Amino acid sequence: VGKITRVGGVSIDVMDESGNTKTISLLDAKAPVVTDAATSGVTRKPENPFEGRIKKLTDGSFEVDRGVVRELVAGGGVNAGATASPIVEKGEVKGLRMRGIRPNSVAGMIGLRNGDTISSIDGEQIKTMEQMLDLYGKLDKLGGIELQGTRAGKPLGIQLRFK
Numbered sequence: 001v002g003k004i005t006r007v008g009g010v011s012i013d014v015m016d017e018s019g020n021t022k023t024i025s026l027l028d029a030k031a032p033v034v035t036d037a038a039t040s041g042v043t044r045k046p047e048n049p050f051e052g053r054i055k056k057l058t059d060g061s062f063e064v065d066r067g068v069v070r071e072l073v074a075g076g077g078v079n080a081g082a083t084a085s086p087i088v089e090k091g092e093v094k095g096l097r098m099r100g101i102r103p104n105s106v107a108g109m110i111g112l113r114n115g116d117t118i119s120s121i122d123g124e125q126i127k128t129m130e131q132m133l134d135l136y137g138k139l140d141k142l143g144g145i146e147l148q149g150t151r152a153g154k155p156l157g158i159q160l161r162f163k
Contacts, residue, residue: 004133048104061159062110069139069162072106081105084132087117095119095126095149111158118149 005021006013012024053065072080082105084096098116101107120126121135122145139145144161 002137050104050106050109054106054109060111060157063161063163064110066140066162068106080107082107082112084118093127110160113151116149116151116156118147120148122146123148
């Protein structure tokens with residue numbers, strides 16, 4: 001995606017390799033609109049814009065349409081449907097605590113629940129927020145990732161395969 005040049009209250013500025021700067025909004029994007037031919041072209045918001053795009057394979061394993069990943073990266077994660085707060089111990093980031101998860105959001109559909117913690121991704125311990133932003137920018141190029149953490153004090157593992 002590029003190098004973060006400014007983090008503001010409602011947006012982030014990113015510079016690409018060519019020196020072009022783009023502003024990514026941190027505010028909610030507009031929900032997609034669906035035209036329904038059966039109701040004479042009336043537009044409506046889909047009940048769940050991720051339905052059919054995230055498929056549960058097994059407990060803790062999901063197939064995610066790459067388009068969902070692209071939308072999340074392009075929108076700065078706005079429609080992920082969760083808030084991640086850093087867990088800081090003795091001045092070091094030890095992971096992320098998930099909250100505000102909506103059931104029909106990406107986070108909810110991949111099995112995350114309020115209070116879950118994510119401490120590593122693909123076996124690499126989360127140590128900085130910059131590390132998370134770097135990974136976020138690379139998601140579209142990966143075949144999948146594995147999230148490791150805890151739920152109610154017990155180990156949690158979620159595998160995502162991108163198609």
